[in-house]
Every structure is written in C-alpha cells, then in structure tokens.
Amino acid sequence: MDRKRTLGLLVIVLVLVGGLLLVLRERGGEQEPQATRTGGTVDPKPAAAPAVTPPPPKPERESAQAAKAMPTRLVPATRAEDSTEPHGAFEGRVISATTGEGVEGAELTFAGPGGATSARSNASGRFRFVPSTAGTWQLAVVMARGYLPFGPEWGQSPIRFTAVPGQRISDLVLALTPEVELLGRVEGADGQPVAGAQVRMLTGRGEESVLFPTADRYTSDERGEFRFRAPEGAIVEARHPAHASARAEVTPSAVLSRRLVVKLGKREGTTAAPLGESLAGRVVTGGGTAVTGALVSVVSASAWPRRYGDELGYETVTDQEGRFKVEGLEPGSYDVTARLMGLAPGELRDVAAGRKDLVLTLAQGAKLVGTVRDATTGKPLPSFTLDVLTKRGPIQSEGFAQLSFIDAQGHYELAGVPPGSYRVQVAAHGYAPSETGVEVPKGTSGAVTANFSLARGAKLTGRVLEEGSGLPLERARIAIEGFGTGGALSVRYDALTDAQGQFTLDGLPVGEVTLYVSAEKHHSRLLSGVSVRPDATPPQVIELRKTEEGEEPQVELVGIGAVLAPREDALVLGEVMPGGGAAEAGLVTGDGIVRINGRPVVELGFTEAVQSIRGPEGSRLVLGVRKASAPGTGESPAPAVDITVTRRRIRR
Template sequence: MDRKRTVWLLIVVLVLVGGLLLMLRGGWEPTPDGPRASAAVAAKPTPARAGTHLSPKPESPHAATALPSRLVPATYAEAPAESRGSFEGLVISATTGEGVSSAELTFAGPGGATSTRTEASGRFRFVPPTAGTWLLAVVTAQGYLPFGPEWGQSPIRFTAVPGQRISDIVLALTPEVELLGRVEDPDGQPVPGAQVRVLTGRGGESVLFPTSDHFTSDARGEFRFRAPEGASVEARHPAYSSARAEVTPSAVLARRLVLKLSKRESDPGAPHGESLAGRVVDGSGTAVPQALVSVSSAASAWPRRYGDELGYETLTDAEGRFILEGLEPGTYDVTARSMGLAPDELRDVTAGRKDLVLTLATGTKLVGTVRDTATGKPLPSFTLAVFTKRGPLQRDVFTQHSFINAQGRYEVAGVPTGSYVLQAAASGYAPSEANVEVPQGASGPVTTDLSLARGAKMAGRVVEEGSGLPLERARISVEGVGTGEGALSLRYDALTDARGDFTLDGLPPGELSLFVSADGHHSRVLSGITVRGDTAPPLTIELRKTDEGEEPQIELVGIGAVLAPREDALVLGEVAPGGGAAEAGLVTGDSIVHIDGRPVVEMGFANAVQRIRGPEGSRLVLGVRKASATGTGGSATPVVDIPVTRRRLLR
C-alpha cells in the first residue's frame, strides 16, 4: 500500500443519551517532548510528529492516536435471537450533532470485512458474521473527513457476544472545512510561488484515503486547502525564512489562515549532513522488516529543537536496516515500532551514529475491567489511555483505545517493562487512573481494574457582550479536566441551544478552564472555575462581536508562556511579548519550580497550569531557576522568587 501523508480526520465514538453531546478531547496533546500547555490559555502549541522527506507515519498499536472519544454510557440488553451479537447506533456530525445519511461503516474481524450504511436519520445496525472482536476499520460520508487507518490497526474495538445487543453507539465525523490561506512577506505583501504543506502527524488515520496536502500560493499569495482544527500549515519560499501557523478554532470560524514569512537570516535550504542509521531486531536478534522508525529532537533538549520540528520517519528494509539522512547536528530520540511487538526507544542519540540497534520484545498484556463505582457494574463503553511515566511531572502517551464491550473488559498487548499510568474515561464520569508496574521478565498478563464515579454537572449560557443576545451553536470546551496530560485528558465540548444554554456533565472536582467560541465573535478562555460536589455554579459567558472585516481572536488571561514538564519543574518555551512572564524578565529555558511557595511536583502538571492562570491583574510568585545562571537551568541552579502579574492577551 502506498503510504502517503494525509489530512488529519476526527472520528469519535460515543453513546448518545437524551441528546447529550460531550467530547473527550486532549486538553494538551502528547508530543515527542511530552505534554505542553500555555499558561495563558490551555492552547496546544504542540507540533505534531510526522515524516518530512521520508515515509509518513502509519498507525501502530502503540502510537498516540489523535482520536478524541465521545462516550456516554452505552446500553446493552440480552437478546437471545442475536446469535452473533449486534450493535446499533448513529453517525452524526461532530459540530452539529445532526445525523449523517448514507455513511458507510466497514468492520474488520474474525470473519473478514463487512460493511453497513446509515439510514437517512444517520442510524445504523451492524450484525457481525461471527462473534468476537471487530475493529471499526473505515467510516466514510460525503462532505466529511474519512476514517481509514492502516488496515487492521484501528484503535476502536467492538466485542460481539452471542445473545447480547449493544445500542446507542454514536460515531461522530468531522465535516470537511475549506479555508483560504494567504502567504505574506514581513511587510504584509502577498508572496506568490510559496510552497505550502499541511502538517498533522496523523496521516495514519486516513491512510486509505489520501488527500492533497501540498499547495503553491498564487499571484495573490493565496491557496485553498482543507484541514481540521489543530493542524499546522507550513509555508516556504527561497527568499524568506519559513512560517508555520496552527488551524485554531478562530481560523476555522473565519475560514482564513495567514502565514507571515520572516526575513531570511541564513539559507533555509542549506542541507544538513548528518545521518542516523542502524537495525531493528526482535528478542532473538532476528531482523524486523517494515518496522516504523521515528526520529525527533531529543525531549531532554526542549525548548531547543533539532532538525525538522515534526521529526522524521522511515521503514526498515528486509534486513531490518534503516537510515535517515540530512539531519541537523544535535541530539535525537529514536523509536522503533512493529505490530504485535513492544516498541523500543533510544534517547539522546547524537546525530552521526550508524550503529543503532533497537530491540522489539514480545512484551506483556495489560488487562482489566472498568466499572461504575456506585453500582459495580461494568461500563460497556469507555476509552483507555496508557502513559509511560517519565518523571514526577512528565508522562508520554503509549497508546489509546476505545472499547465497546458489554463486560467492560480491555486488553492492551505488547507492553514492555516499565512504569505506566492507566487512565479510563467515560462521559458522565470523572476520569480514573491507576499506576501499573510491568516487571522485568513478566510472562503473564498484568491485571488492573478501574472504577469510575459520576462527575459534576455544569450549566451556563453564552451571550453577546453588550446586547445580551443569546448565541446559538456557541462551542464550550472544558480544558484541564483530570490530569490534563496526554491524549485522554478530558476536554468536554458542548454546543449552545437557541437560548444560548449549554450543559456539561462528568466533571471531576477541582479547577478547570473553559474555551468558548462562536461564529462572528472573538473567543475567550475563562480560568479559575472551581467544581465542588455534584453541581458546578451556573455561568453566563459574554463574547465580543467582531467588527466587519475583523479577524476573530482569542482573549485570554495568564502569564503568557508555553510550558512543558521536565523532572521537577515546568520549563518555559515560547514567551509572549506583552505577557506577565515577559514583563518579569522570564525567558525561554527558565524553569518554574514553585508557585506561591508550593512545589509544582506536588500539584502535578495540569493543576500547576491551572494555578498559574487567574484573574487579570492578579499576581503570583514563581520560584524560578534561571537558565542564564548556569546556562542550563539544572537542578543545582538556585531558585529565585519572581513576582509575575497575569495579563490579558489576544492571539
């Protein structure tokens, strides 16, 4: 199969109850460097990983899936007439909740492949040819981004049991969005002939449906493209340094994205001469052909990045050998994966090495059951994420799967020795997690059961600032729910009704932030919202209307810095001009160790970020290890208390 880079899609699995529409989305998405967040907004300034001049990334059983999951408790019933089990549900639009007619769903399982289509209402019924586990292999519908990962590698699993019917399953497809892009020079003038590409790092999820992702700007500097929210778009021109922009919610609403090139300080096309080469073998030393080898800038070097920001990928040959050429001198992390085997990773590899050996072992299985805490009954629909523990603050996503299973069972194979965190999530429930150790030489499955308790409800209304008019179809996204780390940190989404009202369910206790957007209005991020008990206080949220011709922006309050967890601190990446961090003299590479005297390791990454946010004009004291003190900001560097004022920013 020709593996081409493709546009990112979103397909999400949920069970619909009473019209409730909730989305489990990554508040911070996992990256090669681990999770990051903006302390001014729970934004995702996280470049995705993808190949550049090499083979793009096929989905693997342990790759970080980009799938958010819409899950509310599925219903199942004993159905003796269903000799092979059955599934019933609905395909909807992820943005409107309306049913999608004539969507085709293909399942792959022990009986081969079989398909079904939705009715005019979007409803479908799937009766598998045989009982057992079936993967949701393909979903397509006209006008929507398709779902079609590498065959046999879907992270969505349906388990069919004779005499059982699972109902109220909902698959939500993301509509295709066409945007107008414009490439400009430093003076805002159009740049024709610029080479543009869409960068998502998630092409493995639509590998069966390649989509155009390379463009050239016309005489007006413009190009038209399709991309989902969260994608990155890069523009290059020989006369300038390259530019990259994210397809933000505001860009989606405006249907417009501007890439502004900067003056060229050096030759951006100058070739790099380093390479990395080696071999991938299994536990017996036998070559592993067609293993996916991924190379990215070393996580330990962040915020310094080496090579292409998106990393590099290639496949091993018949002898298990690989080579990546044209790398910038520096240090890199190298990972190898192959279906059915536990991955291997080499960290802090110096460019130029030709003797790398990555060994893919058999690994073990993680198994268990996810239950309702109050009733003890298994949950028939949930999502499970497995994170590798890198330190007291940092977790890297190992894998994520959605399970539709009346017994509430999960199974994750090919897990190597190490320390992990399992996080289970289902809509209407607060997420739950457990620490798991896979010991050296483990021969049998490692069993871990999890239970989920019902979360709190939040209701509110979105209105226009000044007029007080209700805003219909405004989008409310909850950020920072749960740990806030990885692909399964909860970010529930809701759409307002005709009165501007919305309801969110399943929120855990603690502080959270809301991202609120509406067509024709500036977006806002509200932080410091406290959830206690079963019901959160109702909110009224005002959005400012955009003037004619005005581009929508995001209004946020914070210190204005991008953060990433490293050992016992939060390291600053980008520092926004005009923000509190810049005012206080904080720079890229500084490390936040304390917040108002409390160590960040006690808070955890998500809680620390929430603590940094707050009302405009309020102050906090950050205990900082200055990078300039030693050149590294290491643990031996003295901690200095620095007062920082939270500022209102637009982006």
C-alpha cells in the same frame, strides 16, 4: 520518502461517543439501517514509501490553544442488552462532529476473526454491525462523502469491539469531521503577502489514515494565498528563503472563519539550518524477523531551548522488509522509537543524524488487563477509552497507547507493555475520569491487572451571549481545556449551545477547570478558575465580542503568556508571547518554573500548576525560575530564583 502520506495519517478526527458530553434528544421516525457482509478479508493498500508526520503529543499550553475537542449534539448513553444474534451485534449512529446531524452513506469496515464485514449508515446516520463470529473486531475503515476518512495501518486500529453471543451494544455514536476548506495567507513581518512560500500541514493524528493519503504541501501564490483542507488543531508551517519560518494553528476561530494567516519573521543571518541528513535502519522481532508496518518516530534528543529538526518530530512506516528511512533532518542527535500494536516498542536514544544501520527490536512485553465498572452499581461499562502514559519524571509523561473498547463485560486488554512506570487513565460518557499508577517490573511477560470504578461526574451549565447586545449565541462551542484523552476515540468534554445560548457539560471531575468558548463571527475566550462542584455549580454566563467587518477572530486569554511543557521537575517555557507577563519579566524559552508562589511544581502536579499560574488580569504571582542560561554545579541544576510576573490580557 513520500511525504505526501503525511496527512494521510492525520486528517481525521473520529470520536467514539460513549464519550461526547452534550446530551440532546434524538429525532424520531428514523429508518432501519442497511448492512452488507463480505466473506474473506479486505486487501489493504500496500505500505508504499515511508511518510513523515509529527508523532509526539503537543505540550499543554498556558495559552488559549489547548482545547482541541470537536463539538457534537447527540450523545445517548451506550448500553448493553440481551439479543438473539448468535454472535452479538452493535448499533449506533454516524454523525457530523460539527452539526450533530446524521451522516448518510457512511461505509464502515470491521476486521476480525471472520474476515471483513461492511455496514452502511442510512439517511439518519444509523448503522448496524452483526459480526459473523464472536471475538475481537477492529473498526478498520470509515469513509463518507464530504468527511475526512479514517483508515489506520491495517490491523492497527485503536477501536476494539468484543462480540459476545446474545449481547447487543447500542447507542454508539461515531462523529466524523467534515472536510473544511480554508484560505491560507502567508505574510512577512511587515504584513505584506509572501509569494512562493513552501507550506506544509502537520497534525498530531499520524496513525489514523494511512490508507487514504491527502494533500499536505502547498505553495503560496502572488497574493500569498493557498487553499487547503485541515482539521482543527492542525499546524500549518510556512518557509521562505528570505524570511524566518513560522507556524500557525488551525484554531476553532480559524475553522469558523475559514481563514488562517501565517506571519513569517525576519531572517537572522544569511542561511537556514541544513536539512540534508537522514536516519535509516530496520525493525525486527527478538528472533530477527522483519516487522512490516511498524510506526517509527524520530524526535530531537534535546529539550528546549535547543531542539534538532522539526520540533514536532517525524514518523514513517516500515516496508515489507522492515526497513525505514527518515530524510531531511538537521544535523544533531535524535531519539528513535518503533511501535507495533501488541509488541513492546524498541528505542534508541541520542542517535546521531546520518546513521543508516539502526536496528530497533520489538519484544513481547507484559499484558495490561482489567475491568471498568460503575462505582455505584458495580455493573461493567460497555464503552470507554483507555489512555496509557509512560512516566518520565515527577510531572512528565509521554503517551504510550490509547485504545477504545466496546465490550459488554467492561473488559480491556493491552499487550506489549514494556517494564516501567505508567499512568493509566480511563474515561467514559457521563463519568468523571479516573487514573491510577501501574508498575510493570523487569522481566514481566504475564498479565498486570488494573481495575477501575468510575463515579458519575458533575455538571456545568450556563449561557453564551453576545457582548453588548446580550443576544444568545446559538451553536457556540464550550470545551474543557486539558481534560479528556487525545486521539481518535477520546472522551470529549465539550458542548454546543442551543437557540437560547444554553449549554450543559456532563461527566466532569470536581475542581477548577478552564473553559474555551468560541462562536462564529465572534472572538474566542479562555476562562480559567471555573469551579466545578460535586452538588450544584452556579451557571456560567459568558460573553463573546463580535468581530468587526474584515476583522480576523482572535483568542482572548489572561495569564503569563507562555507555552509550557512538563520536563522532569519543572514546567519549561517554549514560546513566550510578546506583551505577556512572562516576556515583561524577562523569561525566555528554556527557562524552567519549579515553584509557584512558594509551592513546588512537583507537589502541585501539572494540571494544578497550570491552573495556579492563571488568574485575574493585573494580579501577580511569584515564580521560582531555573534560568536556561544559568550554569549548574557539577551534576546539580542551576538554583532557582524568584521572579514576580504580572498576569496580562492577551489577544492572538
């Protein structure tokens, strides 16, 4: 398997802004954009050897590493208006996700019923796309020198433009992530450099740059160092036969400092788990026709504390005969899923590693349709993101599909939805996100309708200052943890401060939120329990501690110190951080929290449960914990026991 395609699928963070949330003034005097057209179609690169990437979304964290949105500075509101173009038009800007400045010379390729059309951004980043025919077009490719490319499998882009005669949609903003080179260092448990460590980079954006493979494998030198390029949120894994493997996340602090340390642990035992197994097979339609370009995901069939293979899973793409192969697996059982946009996925559960005869069948499925409108005016919203999650339990959901739509009528359509229960979320710039439950009965092949009315969101303002000096911090980043949809075109709940250290976040839901705050050459902070009111929320004043000479930036947080993931009726502990309250209380990986101060987690819901676990440093809470090692009775799970946990301040 060609594992170098791994990061070809990963290294782009492309953000559609009808969604980013910091509104600043545009600069005047900008040139008209240039555009070119080509008839016919673009010949995409062939799907060569399969790739391995981590498919499933990372679990939400009670720790500091959950806010992943990249910042931006310019966010006008997308609008639809009449025009004279016979097939409609789309106008906007391509900007840097970190500076907000326009990106000159970005090449955008749109694929649709009229073939392929290209547009190029001008000196201020402006572009104009005039479709050759009406209908649905996909944003297929975006490339710019010095930025990570966007190029999903041809025909599988999550970005949809609906061209309507006489309708122009303007003020679209696409934010590209600059290529950032970081210096990595692999250390042993004693802090000494480890030479010859095998390093690979993993992220959660496996489907977004299939056409542009990039380096994802490195070897540390005699100083334990390696240089690599990665987007924020990427996971860097290091392995060495004399040490236990370890991972480190490319956090906002790491991006700012351009440095990342991966600290290996002590090896327990003499040998690592064997990784010589594989899974192989074909993906076909109900009629037996081979499916080319289907995305095949392989994840451990077991949950914490026992997981097989890479905890982030694996991905590959089927070849021209619908065949796939995933290599380098640990012996064990896995769940295998095949997806292709427009068809219902095929699934095989509890598959033993070593099988070579797997057949996954893609079906027709139902079609989820609807309209998104302004709750006050009733007018359709021309730009929004739709996120569909499959419900697996009372608080557990898995991502099914995410699409962003640019449509003057506010219409969306998602084909290939299999029977099941779903959570459907919609987000748009300036509006509070909305969610509804959708049931698709067995045997349904027609349309299932879910309409949305979005209300204007609340605002949160404040200042970011340097601790001690009180000086304002310009270009500090403030992000809302746990809100917004993930993926290529998510609505981002973040902002950058101005020269006075001031910021404004807009379109927020009412209730308690957690802020992730970071700035260059300063330690980051995670602030929980910030209350957003529907009328006027008091401004926040946030202080960040400056890093000393040679000091690595850290994240400061207060909580129980654990990574949490929803599993059926519980929050299951993954990583338990040394020095945190969970470790002090004897909680371990695999334990499940079912009650928080007497209230069931299923009653609280995932987001409120995580907020309830957080609180002031030194305060206590009582968790109802179902111990991973406690035996159950027959089919019944082990009874929960109450454990008092103290919230601690943690830096990492």
